Amino acid sequence: MAVLCSNCAGKLIFNPATQRLECATCGSSFRPEDVEDKNADLHSKYYDTRVYVCSHCGAEVITSDTEASSFCVYCGNPAIVFDRISKEYKPDGLIPFQVTKEEAIKNIKTRFLKNPIIPKEIMGKCVPENIRGIYVPYWIINADYTEADYLSGKVKRGKHTETRYYSRAGEIAVKNVPIDGSNILNDDISRKLEPFYLEDSKTFDEDYLNGFYSNTSDMNYFDLKKSAAYRCHKMYADEIVKTVKAKDVKIVDSIYWVDVHDDPIYMMFPVWFFTFKYEDKPYTILVNGQSGKVVGTMPWQKKRVVAITLATFILVMALIAVIITGLIQNWLLLSSIFVYALAGITVLGSYSFTRGFVGLKRIHKNLRLTQSEDIFKFVKKRQG
Amino acid sequence: MDEQIFMMYTVFIGMLVFTGIAITMFVVYKILNRFSNFGDSSCKLDDYSPRAIHYLRDMDDVPSTEKRLLFSAYGENPYDGRQHTIPEQLLKNSKMDEPDQEME
Ligand SMILES: [Zn+2]
Ligand SMILES: [Zn+2]
Numbered sequence: 090m091a092v093l094c095s096n097c098a099g100k101l102i103f104n105p106a107t108q109r110l111e112c113a114t115c116g117s118s119f120r121p122e123d124v125e126d127k128n129a130d131l132h133s134k135y136y137d138t139r140v141y142v143c144s145h146c147g148a149e150v151i152t153s154d155t156e157a158s159s160f161c162v163y164c165g166n167p168a169i170v171f172d173r174i175s176k177e178y179k180p181d182g183l184i185p186f187q188v189t190k191e192e193a194i195k196n197i198k199t200r201f202l203k204n205p206i207i208p209k210e211i212m213g214k215c216v217p218e219n220i221r222g223i224y225v226p227y228w229i230i231n232a233d234y235t236e237a238d239y240l241s242g243k244v245k246r247g248k249h250t251e252t253r254y255y256s257r258a259g260e261i262a263v264k265n266v267p268i269d270g271s272n273i274l275n276d277d278i279s280r281k282l283e284p285f286y287l288e289d290s291k292t293f294d295e296d297y298l299n300g301f302y303s304n305t306s307d308m309n310y311f312d313l314k315k316s317a318a319y320r321c322h323k324m325y326a327d328e329i330v331k332t333v334k335a336k337d338v339k340i341v342d343s344i345y346w347v348d349v350h351d352d353p354i355y356m357m358f359p360v361w362f363f364t365f366k367y368e369d370k371p372y373t374i375l376v377n378g379q380s381g382k383v384v385g386t387m388p389w390q391k392k393r394v395v396a397i398t399l400a401t402f403i404l405v406m407a408l409i410a411v412i413i414t415g416l417i418q419n420w421l422l423l424s425s426i427f428v429y430a431l432a433g434i435t436v437l438g439s440y441s442f443t444r445g446f447v448g449l450k451r452i453h454k455n456l457r458l459t460q461s462e463d464i465f466k467f468v469k470k471r472q473g
Numbered sequence: 474m475d476e477q478i479f480m481m482y483t484v485f486i487g488m489l490v491f492t493g494i495a496i497t498m499f500v501v502y503k504i505l506n507r508f509s510n511f512g513d514s515s516c517k518l519d520d521y522s523p524r525a526i527h528y529l530r531d532m533d534d535v536p537s538t539e540k541r542l543l544f545s546a547y548g549e550n551p552y553d554g555r556q557h558t559i560p561e562q563l564l565k566n567s568k569m570d571e572p573d574q575e576m577e
Contacts, residue, residue: 178561206508206509233552235529235551237530237544237547239540239543239544253533253534254535254536254540255532255535256530256532256535256540256543257530257532258528258529258530258543258546258547259527259528259529259530259531260526260527261518261524261525261527262522263518264521265521266521280515281512281513281514283515283516284516284520306562306563307566309564309566309567310559310564311567312566324515324521325518327517333533342540342544344544344547344548346550346551346552347552348552348555349557351557351558352558355560355562374511383511383512384511384512385511385512386511387509388509389505389508389509397501398501401496401500402493402494402497405493405496405497406489406493409489413489434488434489434492437495437496438488438492438496439495441492441498441499442491442494442499444499445495445497445498445499445500445501445502448503449498449502449505451513452505452506452509452510455510455513456509
């Protein structure tokens with residue numbers, strides 16, 4: 090539980106800027122290694138935590154503070170209640186916050202500058218009260234991985250394109266892969282927070298948690314293996330697709346196996362959560378508390394995007410019209426230049442169509458992921 | 474004859490409009506990606522592995538029978554039987570799962 094200032098018994102808070110525990114009351118500061126909790130057993134596998142539960146979404150957060158923030162980090166509802174004091178296993182280590190709350194806010198706010206599409210009202214919500222620092226549990230694993238893939242691709246043959254099939258199987262050993270250890274945070278989002286640099290990690294010391302929230306890993310061994318397999322598959326699939334010399338390469342079917350080595354390392358990584366509501370929907374933008382990387386897809390002003398789309402369309406059509414009339418006026422209608430120009434425009438069209446379509450689909454998916462219903466899996470959690 | 478020219482004309486215009494829509498889509502995607510879609514990247518395989526993938530099978534332009542052969546060759550867990558010690562935190566969580574399953 091929270092350690093108090095040895096000079097005045099005030100509350101100590103870990104400051105990422107100085108990497109020291111600071112007392113707001115008397116201004117003293119201490120190195121986390123030097124502060125000792127007289128009640129705590131250093132050699133114990135456990136540490137005491139205060140667990141708060143959101144009665145709206147069921148999420149649990151841990152804080153050393155006697156008062157948790159008034160609203161839920163995950164769903165944004167003011168339904169946080171103290172649930173219990175709990176003994177938890179100490180993680181093996183953690184990466185202390187290095188990005189301060191002010192820096193996290195600055196990193197988010199710079200995204201609004203010279204930005205024509207995201208609503209400025211969200212910037213007004215980017216205030217300290219809406220941003221919480223959470224130590225997210227991770228497992229660092231070493232593993233062996235095997236995957237077999239059956240792929241398809243399109244190959245040009247004279248004037249036709251043909252679909253060809255490809256067969257691949259391979260194995261690889263991976264090292265120090267971080268696996269998101271909480272079931273509540275969507276792995277498709279937490280993956281984007283990487284990289285985390287393990288060089289900065291410290292042996293676990295609960296003093297680092299002062300002033301922040303944390304979660305303990307709520308997964309079992311089976312969940313860990315499933316997440317590890319999925320994480321490896323995502324990386325492996327990106328590579329394997331590149332080995333096929335064809336267009337429009339797709340994995341038709343795949344099978345994969347993972348063997349997580351002994352002693353995965355239990356860690357806590359620092360993440361800032363910026364939670365806000367826009368048009369009645371909750372969103373969460375994440376900031377890596379070590380590197381400052383901002384992750385998430387901001388909602389946009391629909392009217393602006395529609396206007397931009399129309400303007401672009403008119404401009405593009407005008408350009409095409411200019412080119413075509415130019416060719417016609419110069420009596421090139423039946424010449425080969427005209428045919429080439431047409432062919433060029435068609436190729437450009439189909440290229441833009443595929444790239445644009447795939448891209449827009451991805452952004453739409455990312456926007457959904459940023460919306461809290463998708464970023465967090467709200468399982469009503471077990472009690473006790 | 475007139476009808477044929479009309480048809481050609483329509484196809485021609487249609488093609489240009491399709492191209493226009495396609496390019497617009499691409500541009501809008503680029504704009505949204507630049508201004509709203511943040512941090513959309515994750516680490517690659519070589520960030521976590523000093524070595525490249527070791528290929529056990531690497532065949533191009535395969536006949537349709539290959540799919541069955543491939544998956545029958547790799548359909549079984551190659552790591553089956555490997556024993557591991559499981560961290561206490563993970564063991565604790567699987568114990569806590571049990572009452573949940575009873576309720577269902
Ligand atoms: Zn003090
Ligand atoms: Zn909640």
